[in-house]
Amino acid sequence: MNAATQPDISVKLAGLELKNPVMVASGTFGYGREYADLVDLNGLGAIMVKGILMEPWEGNRTPRMVEVRGGLINAIGLQNPGVEYFIKEELPFLRQYDVPVIVNVWGRTIDEYAQVCARLDSEPGVAALELNVSCPNVKHGGLAFGADPAMLAQVVKAARDVTKLPLIPKLSPQLFAIGEFAKVAEANGADAVSLTNTLPAMVIDVETRRPVLANKIGGLSGPAIHPVAVKLVRDAACAVKIPVIGMGGIENAADALEFIIAGASAVAVGTANFSEPQTALQVVDGIREYMQRHGFDSLAGLTGSLNME
Amino acid sequence: MNQEEAIIAGQCDRGGGYRELVLASPRIAATVRPGQFVHLRIPDLHGAVLRRPFSIYRAAGDNLHILYKNVGLGTTAMNRLEEGRQVSILGPLGNGFPLELNDRQPVLVAGGYGVAPLYYLAEKLREKGRLLVGGRTAQDILLIDEFTKLGWQVEVATDDGSSGRRGMVTVLLDELLDTAPAGRCVFYACGPDGMLKALAERALAHGLPAWLSLDKHMGCGGGACLACVTRIRTDDGSESWERVCKDGPVFAAREVVWE
Numbered sequence: 001m002n003a004a005t006q007p008d009i010s011v012k013l014a015g016l017e018l019k020n021p022v023m024v025a026s027g028t029f030g031y032g033r034e035y036a037d038l039v040d041l042n043g044l045g046a047i048m049v050k051g052i053l054m055e056p057w058e059g060n061r062t063p064r065m066v067e068v069r070g071g072l073i074n075a076i077g078l079q080n081p082g083v084e085y086f087i088k089e090e091l092p093f094l095r096q097y098d099v100p101v102i103v104n105v106w107g108r109t110i111d112e113y114a115q116v117c118a119r120l121d122s123e124p125g126v127a128a129l130e131l132n133v134s135c136p137n138v139k140h141g142g143l144a145f146g147a148d149p150a151m152l153a154q155v156v157k158a159a160r161d162v163t164k165l166p167l168i169p170k171l172s173p174q175l176f177a178i179g180e181f182a183k184v185a186e187a188n189g190a191d192a193v194s195l196t197n198t199l200p201a202m203v204i205d206v207e208t209r210r211p212v213l214a215n216k217i218g219g220l221s222g223p224a225i226h227p228v229a230v231k232l233v234r235d236a237a238c239a240v241k242i243p244v245i246g247m248g249g250i251e252n253a254a255d256a257l258e259f260i261i262a263g264a265s266a267v268a269v270g271t272a273n274f275s276e277p278q279t280a281l282q283v284v285d286g287i288r289e290y291m292q293r294h295g296f297d298s299l300a301g302l303t304g305s306l307n308m309e
Numbered sequence: 310m311n312q313e314e315a316i317i318a319g320q321c322d323r324g325g326g327y328r329e330l331v332l333a334s335p336r337i338a339a340t341v342r343p344g345q346f347v348h349l350r351i352p353d354l355h356g357a358v359l360r361r362p363f364s365i366y367r368a369a370g371d372n373l374h375i376l377y378k379n380v381g382l383g384t385t386a387m388n389r390l391e392e393g394r395q396v397s398i399l400g401p402l403g404n405g406f407p408l409e410l411n412d413r414q415p416v417l418v419a420g421g422y423g424v425a426p427l428y429y430l431a432e433k434l435r436e437k438g439r440l441l442v443g444g445r446t447a448q449d450i451l452l453i454d455e456f457t458k459l460g461w462q463v464e465v466a467t468d469d470g471s472s473g474r475r476g477m478v479t480v481l482l483d484e485l486l487d488t489a490p491a492g493r494c495v496f497y498a499c500g501p502d503g504m505l506k507a508l509a510e511r512a513l514a515h516g517l518p519a520w521l522s523l524d525k526h527m528g529c530g531g532g533a534c535l536a537c538v539t540r541i542r543t544d545d546g547s548e549s550w551e552r553v554c555k556d557g558p559v560f561a562a563r564e565v566v567w568e
């Protein structure tokens with residue numbers, strides 16, 4: 001097939017122009033630097049960096065991760081060096097690349113979410129902010145904000161008031177009526193929503209009858225959550241007009257395509273980066289190949305093309 | 310860090326439940342230093358989402374050698390890796406042991422698979438010294454002949470006394486520390502946490518330098534996920550989590566805070 005018939009896999013989303021719809025998910029790709037030796041960062045749709053708080057944050061004790069059938073459970077607890085360190089030490093590295101950087105923001109209070117957003121608002125090299133209102137591994141903030149529509153509204157609004165950057169609240173798979181939450185995000189100024197974060201989960205060591213993780217519970221990610229996430233993305237995409245970014249257990253192009261067909265405008269690869277750092281780039285190739293095979297010349301035509309007849 | 314599609318060049322039993330796996334991996338073999346490790350993706354491990362970390366036991370020409378023990382899902386599946394099979398590895402990972410002895414006499418302290426990285430270290434250190442190695446029974450003690458052939462003095466301790474001294478490796482350590490030349494030692498250790506901690510306490514009490522290679526469960530292996538952290542104290546007394554995969558696995562005994 002010649003260049004003229006190459007399908008267009010670029011995406012315009014929340015004011016961003018992405019070369020392709022495949023991002024890497026927050027917390028699974030560090031600050032990009034960690035994988036720069038192995039992965040052509042310019043080939044990624046976007047990089048969602050590890051969750052950032054106003055101040056440095058220690059995270060949880062170890063063990064922080066345990067493998068389970070079809071996935072892993074993590075309880076990192078959002079360890080991060082704080083927004084000032086991120087701006088000074090990590091962002092300049094990322095600026096050398098031609099790839100949008102989406103900063104995952106976290107706060108213990110609504111004020112703190114707003115402070116981090118305000119601080120990042122005018123930093124060159126920040127393309128968008130993803131509001132993490134869905135982390136199961138911290139006592140304050142995280143899921144506490146995302147699980148209550150009134151709180152979610154307040155977080156999104158507080159962030160909206162202090163920044164012109166595109167805002168992407170990240171939703172939890174635990175929500176009963178995901179569409180309603182997506183609507184709340186939309187009504188309060190979100191430019192897109194991303195989902196899903198990890199599913200609260202636990203592993204017990206039967207010999208000691210204790211939880212394996214130091215934090216006792218953690219968040220399940222990987223192939224085990226993929227079908228759950230596909231259904232949630234479908235529900236969210238039906239509920240709102242703003243774009244949906246789908247994630248959860250993507251290991252190959254078909255996994256990603258399910259999200260897109262369900263209504264996602266873009267996707268993110270998380271856990272699979274650990275076993276195969278090239279996953280996101282392979283998914284890009286696979287999507288292009290699929291579109292050629294099925295005669296789609298733009299991604300927009302594929303998004304939400306689910307046939308429910 | 311490289312990602313390389315290595316080719317299995319063979320594997321064999323090495324006793325004590327350990328197997329030696331040889332991987333043709335020219336790019337990683339060319340640069341790997343003692344104490345560094347590789348993160349191996351075990352093929353056909355359905356349902357597993359993580360790689361498995363292994364220390365380098367030897368690197369010669371294009372080949373990497375690792376010693377592994379069957380302890381679970383992944384290591385058991387490794388037995389089935391046949392010659393010619395392709396496996397993806399990330400490496401070399403981690404900082405490795407410092408090779409500068411500063412006029413000190415090297416003493417290696419090993420338990421379990423710890424003999425593997427320490428053997429590669431023994432090959433590369435400019436001075437020969439002694440190896441103190443512990444295990445449950447005589448069967449669990451590996452590589453004695455190899456260390457002896459390199460010109461190292463080997464001392465063994467086993468829990469049941471079936472080889473060397475009865476007791477833990479700390480028995481050998483305490484004897485050594487009672488002798489006069491101990492003051493010129495530098496320790497390099499890899500093994501169970503209990504052994505490392507016992508060594509760290511003794512080395513610190515005697516004012517001797519000790520390098521410990523830590524073992525933590527890992528996710529990415531490359532510094533991105535923050536799963537593998539350990540508590541580290543800096544000289545100014547402040548503490549932080551550092552990544553065993555990237556900032557370690559080797560840390561100075563005085564830095565390590567035991568949880």
Ligand SMILES: Cc1cc2nc3c(=O)[nH]c(=O)nc-3n(C[C@H](O)[C@H](O)[C@H](O)COP(=O)(O)OP(=O)(O)OC[C@H]3O[C@@H](n4cnc5c(N)ncnc54)[C@H](O)[C@@H]3O)c2cc1C
Pocket residue numbers: 067346359360361362363364365375376377378379380381382383384385422425426523524525526527558
């Ligand atoms: C830096 C480093 C170097 C190592 N070098 C060697 C070596 O040279 N030879 C050797 O035999 N073993 C070594 N290990 C331990 C080896 O990684 C584990 O034995 C192996 O991961 C077990 O995998 P499994 O699937 O058989 O066990 P399972 O128990 O089925 O594994 C489940 C999960 O736990 C992890 N896990 C289990 N035990 C360990 C462990 N002790 N350390 C880290 N992760 C673990 C696995 O990686 C996997 O993610 C090393 C570990 C580290 C961190």
Ligand SMILES: Cc1cc2nc3c(=O)[nH]c(=O)nc-3n(C[C@H](O)[C@H](O)[C@H](O)COP(=O)(O)O)c2cc1C
Pocket residue numbers: 025026027028050051074076078104132135170196197198220221222223225247248249250268269270271272528534
């Ligand atoms: C180790 C680890 C750390 C994570 N850290 C964050 C984080 O800091 N912020 C966040 O919003 N999501 C975080 N996540 C969730 C992922 O971004 C993603 O939403 C989730 O893992 C589902 O995708 P996956 O199944 O492809 O991994 C983390 C996930 C993992 C496995």
Ligand code: FES
Pocket residue numbers: 526527528529530531532533534535536537538552553554555
């Ligand atoms: S294993 Fe991911 S940071 Fe060390």
